[in-house]
Amino acid sequence: MQGQHLRNAGLKVTSPRLKILEVMESSDERHLSAEGIYRALLERGHEFGLATVYRVLAQFEGAGLVDRHNFEGGMSVFELADRSHHDHMVCLETGKVIEFVNDRIEQLQEEIADRHGYTIEDHSLVLYVRPKSS
Amino acid sequence: MQGQHLRNAGLKVTSPRLKILEVMESSDERHLSAEGIYRALLERGHEFGLATVYRVLAQFEGAGLVDRHNFEGGMSVFELADRSHHDHMVCLETGKVIEFVNDRIEQLQEEIADRHGYTIEDHSLVLYVRPKSS
DNA sequence: ATGTATGCAAAACATTTGCACCTGG
């Protein structure tokens, strides 16, 4: 049961939190907007306020349970932080999100920050792409 | 005169447009928010509506005169598109923005997109950093 | 003259917050 995840994060086990976790775990889309989660909850018969969804997601983010991404288009998308680090490729035609990792890029980023006297706290790499026409 | 830039972009040469270009060219900060530009204009005695600033920036973006970036923090920053491509490092302590280029990273990105059957239309790489404490 | 630009106020949008009420442990 994911109730444990919540307890481990120091969060009370409540219905909104459990259901939101459930939606994020079982959704086809790994990357969901707050609104998307809100609608998915409705479809499953759970009517929580949108404000609650936002609050829960913010707490989850703070607890390291989810990552928030700010892709273009003005709204945040959230994904379960159940995998190791990766970056994103967003298809501009279909909206599809592809994940990828490249250790060499990660390493180069570290080197660049280091060279300037900084350490990386966080980073965001997003490729906006289109299917090859060929 | 930068009036030519505007004409080349197919835009009428108007006072707001000229002054906004001027501010962006002469500001200490290369990366400005719409509000920041609005305030800089006021300081120079030009009172245009904030809506105009946004509209002009949107047109400039469309014309390729400026780039818009969506760093964390909810608001866009704009910079003159007068340099070749580069990525950004944002200091979380000071808000300072450092630009950098790394051809190897650029190349790796191309390879990754290509490997997945896509071509890159645009990309965003931002490192959120802190000064090395050492 | 005439198609665009602008100004202002109002709308839109995603997100956050205040506060009274509920609930998990």
Place this chain on the structure above:
DNA sequence: CCAGGTGCAAATGTTTTGCATACAT
């Protein structure tokens, strides 16, 4: 019981838009 969570509505902050007026060419 009581700290903390939730619902709702209202506030927020950024950006966009509608419409009447002003301007560049």
